[in-house]
Amino acid sequence: MATLTHDAALANARRLLAAEPAAALAQAQAIIEAVPTSAAAHRLAAHALRSLNREAEAQAASLAAVGATIHDEAMVDAALALAENRLPDAETALRQRLREDATDVAAIRMLAEVAGRIGRYADAEKLLNRALELAPGFGAARANLATVFYKQNRFAEAAETLDAVLGDDPDNPAHVNLKAAALGRIGGYDEALALYEQLTARFPEHAKLWMSYGHLLKTVGRQDDSIAAYRHALAVDPGLGELWWSLANLKTIRFSADDRAAMEAALVAAEPAGEQRDDDRLHLHFALGKAYDDAGDVEPAFRHYAAGNAIRAGQLCYDAADTRTIVDAAIATCTPDFFAARMDMGDPAPDPIFILGMPRAGSTLIEQILASHSAVEGTMELPDIPALALGLGRETQGEGRHWVAALADAPSERLAEMGAAFLRRTAVQRKTGKPFYIDKLPNNWRYVPLIRLILPHAKIIDARRHPLDCCWSNFRQHYAKGQAFSYDLADMGTYYRDYVRLMAHIDAVQPGRVHRVIHEALLDNPEAEVRAMLGYLGLPFEEACMAFHTNARAVRTASSEQVRRPINRDGVDQWRPYDAWLGPLKRALGAVLDEYPAVPAHSQSATPTNSLPFGNS
Missing domain, CATH: 1.25.40 (Serine Threonine Protein Phosphatase 5, Tetratricopeptide repeat)
Structure with a gap:
């Protein structure tokens, strides 16, 4: 024709x-x-x-x-634009195509890919669901949907969707890898490990796959196996900076002189500019900082830490004014009258325990102690409170950062819905049937007003550590994602100051609702601090909490290996050898540094606020 x-x-x-x-x-x-x-x-x-x-x-x-x-020539052109990351060109062509035929399933899927690449995951999800409505057998769209779920931290849905994808394409290694990653995020460690074992057997020369396997082995406490996986990957790709940082991030390993030489050589090889090279370089700088730190050679250690932080700060472009604006809004809005007018709103469930504060302030230690109690389950750092807050802001204010204004306007039923949504979204993390469970995302300190309104009977523990130890520990730490404030000393001091400012306000307008644990006090007198925490939670003291280091539960954070040891003071005063370089941090901290601890340990009563079971207030 x-x-x-x-x-x-x-x-x-x-x-x-x-x-x-x-x-x-x-x-x-x-x-x-x-x-x-x-x-x-x-x-x-x-x-x-x-x-x-x-x-x-x-x-x-x-x-x-x-x-x-x-x-189809037009669709081939759109696909080429996608491959070359010319997203505006691809979007224009695809939207034109869908104006001509709104049921073009291939164009719908490709437009969803455009949306996903620029972070519009909700739009991508809608488009992919439409594509699958028109063509349920479209495996590529279903696989894309699993990725979109994963990117939105909806790991259980990602794993379920991947089951369907793998049913049609069981040997696809990319899909198996994503399923293993999703299972690792919802506590399906045994199945995830089995999948990684299959994949590494199939692809023994795939360095990043071995690295992912090493991450999960670290999480479940198999440190020797984790190190072996990382070392295997390094034998395949000695220039992959993230592998060196993964070893450094174990905290308990000490690099040899040969390791330092290998990292320095990899750093020289990574000098040409480019996104991938920058990623390798920043990881190598952080790992070399750790290596020279361990050797007591502070000048090159600081130089490498500073170089790694500078690269990452340039990638993230953190603006301290954004955090300050949110804290200012919360303080201005969340008055005693504000809370009084919303008393008894939200979901009444007492199940969650939030451990929050600055990263690297001892929250993982507190979680490990409490998770050793027979009534408390430890989970991980859950992303759900920020997601709910930012979602509320986008929904009613058109901008996630305006969640405080949205919270002020939220009716009673909306607060209850959000509390129920948190319980529903986090249910997949609960494996034991214990009555209480922990969310230890440190950055939840910004959302304490929201937590108090949507889950008024939840308990909140603020983990606080000396500003210089805490901030220096952050400066040495590269995070897989988030914590954009931590890559500049001045930004970090400002962030710490805003955190203290908001928590002091909460203490004033909601007295006794947050229990503060001063890290140094916990190290000095652990049993007294543990009894005080359990008293705040309304739980009886159990000796298992003092033997927390024998708890074999999985731990995902950077402190995973440290909390598998008895309490020690190894992390105290680690900033002192670097004091000469910490002027920007000290100036940003200001009076907060002199006033620490602004609220002494045991400032809240260890007695439950009422006589309900487990002290639910």
Whole structure:
């Protein structure tokens, strides 16, 4: 069929579609017989079949249209724009295509990819669900949906979706790898380890795969196996900076002179500019900082830490004013009258225990202690409170950062819904049936007003550590994501000061609702501090809490190996050898440094606030 005849036949089929779908289908089928690669004809057939209520056949026709897209010049151009990361060009072409035919499943999936690449995951999810509604057998769209779920921290949904994907394509290593990662985020460690073992056996020379395997081995406490996995990966790719940092991040390993020489050589090799090279360089700088720190050679240690932080700060472009604005808004809005007017709103469940504060302030130690109690389950740093807050801001204010204003306007039923949503979203993390469970995301300190309103009976523990020890520990730490404030000494001091400012306000307007644990007091007198914590929670003292280091539970944070040792003072005063370089931090901390601890340990009563079981207030 000549091109003109083909186009004329398509036009005729479109004219027939509304009034005579059977005739349109016949015309479309005739085109397909002549030109099997006509994606437009397959889509017309799908339209006609839907009009004739032949849905299964319509879905098959939509899927056939996807396969024919590789012969469509316009779609090939859009795919090329995607491959070259020319996202505006790709988006323009795809939107034009969907204006012409809103059921073009291939265009819908590609537009979802554009949305995902720029972080519009909700839009990507809607588009992919539409694609799968039209063509349930479209495996690429379903795999994309799993990735979108993972990117939104909806790990259980990602794993469930990947089950369906792997049912059709069981040997796809990318899908198996993503499922293992998702399972690792919801506590499915045994299955995740089994998947990694299969993958590493299939791909023994895949360094990043071995690194992911090492991360999970570290999480479950198999440190020797974790080190072996990292070392295996380094033998494959000695220039992969993240591997060296992964070893350093174990905290308990000491690098040899040969290791330092290998890292310095890798750093020289990574000098050419570029995103991947920058990533290798920053990881190598952090790892070398640790290596020279361990050797007591502070000048090169600081130089490497500073270089790694500078690269990462340039990538993240943190603005301290954003945090200050949120804290100012929370202090201005969340008055005693504000809380009084919303008393008894939210979800009444007492189950969650929030451990929050600055990162590297001892929250993992506190979690490990409490998770050794028979009534408390430790989970991990959960992303759900920030997601709920930012979602509320976007929903009612058009901007996630304006969540405080949105909270002020939220009706009672919305607060209860959000509390219930947190419980529902985090249920997948609960494996033991214990009555209480911990969310230890440090950055939740920014959202304490929201926690108090949506989960008024939840308990909140503020982990606080000496500002210089805490901030220096952060400066030495590279985080996989988040913590953008931590890559500049002045920004970190300002962030710490804003944190103290908000928590002092909460103490004033909600006295006794937050229990503060001073890290140094916990080290000096652990049993007294543990009894005080348990008293605040309304729980009886158990000796197991003092033997926390024998608890074999999985730990995902940078302190995973440290909390598997008895309490020690190894982390105290580690900033002192670097004092000469800490002027920007001290100036930013200001009076907070002189006033520490602003609120002494045991400032709150260790007695439960009422006589309900487990001290639920």
